[in-house]
Amino acid sequence: MSHFRRSGPPDISDTYSLLILNITFRTTADDLYPLFGNYGKVVDVFIPRDRRFTI
Template identity: 45%
Template sequence: MSYGRPPPRIDGMISLKVGNLTYRTTSEDLRRVFEKFGTLGDVYIPKDRYSRESRGFAFVRLVNSMLV
């Protein structure tokens, strides 16, 4: 379901699932950690539908410099 947004451009990106996160972890926290490894595409932290709290994992997309 797109919720009115077009799908993100993911050509040339590598997606990583990051697990075992605290519920207080923010996308900015993950950006600071992963920007050391290359150009970030985006960070997505899924939230519980009802409580709106983090579900304890995230997806980080990095630009694959081998494909660019």
């Protein structure tokens, strides 16, 4: 059995994205990892720092 990973994009079939609004500008990724880590593995956190950022 090979221990090499297959090439290509990562499997994202069991991942989800969340939009969290109304958090303080002092909030960091380190604050959010443990909070949401209770519900599953947190892969990435993006916190826009520009107040003009829109989705």
